Amino acid sequence: MPGSPDLSVLAGDVLDVAPRLLGAHVSHAGVTVRLTEVEAYAGESDPGSHAFRGPTERNAVMFGPAGFLYSYLIYGMHVCANVVTGTPGTASAVLLRAGEVVEGIDVARGRRPGATDRDLARGPARLCRALAIGLDHGGADLTIGPVRLYLAPDRVGPVATGPRVGLRQAAERPWRYWLPGEPTVSVYRPAAPLRRRPRG
DNA sequence: AGGGTGATTAGG
DNA sequence: CTAATCACCCTC
Numbered sequence: 001m002p003g004s005p006d007l008s009v010l011a012g013d014v015l016d017v018a019p020r021l022l023g024a025h026v027s028h029a030g031v032t033v034r035l036t037e038v039e040a041y042a043g044e045s046d047p048g049s050h051a052f053r054g055p056t057e058r059n060a061v062m063f064g065p066a067g068f069l070y071s072y073l074i075y076g077m078h079v080c081a082n083v084v085t086g087t088p089g090t091a092s093a094v095l096l097r098a099g100e101v102v103e104g105i106d107v108a109r110g111r112r113p114g115a116t117d118r119d120l121a122r123g124p125a126r127l128c129r130a131l132a133i134g135l136d137h138g139g140a141d142l143t144i145g146p147v148r149l150y151l152a153p154d155r156v157g158p159v160a161t162g163p164r165v166g167l168r169q170a171a172e173r174p175w176r177y178w179l180p181g182e183p184t185v186s187v188y189r190p191a192a193p194l195r196r197r198p199r200g
Numbered sequence: 201a202g203g204g205t206g207a208t209t210a211g212g
Numbered sequence: 213c214t215a216a217t218c219a220c221c222c223t224c
Binding site: 041 | 217
């Protein structure tokens with residue numbers, strides 16, 4: 001259910017905004033997902049962020065105003081989606097890591113053959129697949145569409161935090177946020193160490 | 201536990 | 213141009 005279409009809260013600090021996105025709804029092309037897990041990326045001050053080394057063609061939208069979509073291709077196969085936050089110049093964003101399909105589940109099933117309902121949007125690339133979010137949607141205004149974001153009108157209960165998934169840089173920052181107890185929260189191994197440690 | 205896949209980026 | 217890297221998912 002749509003909350004407020006006013007996304008001005010996204011202009012705040014990304015560490016405040018990220019947990020507020022839990023419980024928000026993302027809608028596109030017949031499917032709606034309720035977010036259960038996100039990660040904060042703090043732009044040029046964050047070694048884990050795509051914007052750490054400054055503006056490039058790919059990350060340009062992150063340097064713009066809040067409320068736009070940053071989508072990118074990872075490992076030659078998968079698309080991941082972020083909501084741009086903060087004020088122009090800050091380049092911060094929130095990665096949409098997982099959610100529960102609350103609308104259009106038959107459509108989502110068709111896009112994720114073989115997946116269980118729990119896994120339909122469990123993981124950032126799976127979430128994009130279930131929602132049919134592609135690279136073309138990068139730069140889209142989330143208040144106008146086609147991809148729409150509806151913030152949760154009220155507080156959503158307890159929020160858990162922990163290290164972000166899959167990063168080798170700044171892996172210790174506890175900037176992953178999720179709704180504890182939700183079955184749709186993604187679970188993946190931490191990033192592999194650069195070199196194997198000597199046995200011990 | 202291991203492999204697929206191709207854009208993006210820095211550097212010569 | 214080359215080579216390294218990569219905010220992942222699937223299958224074995």
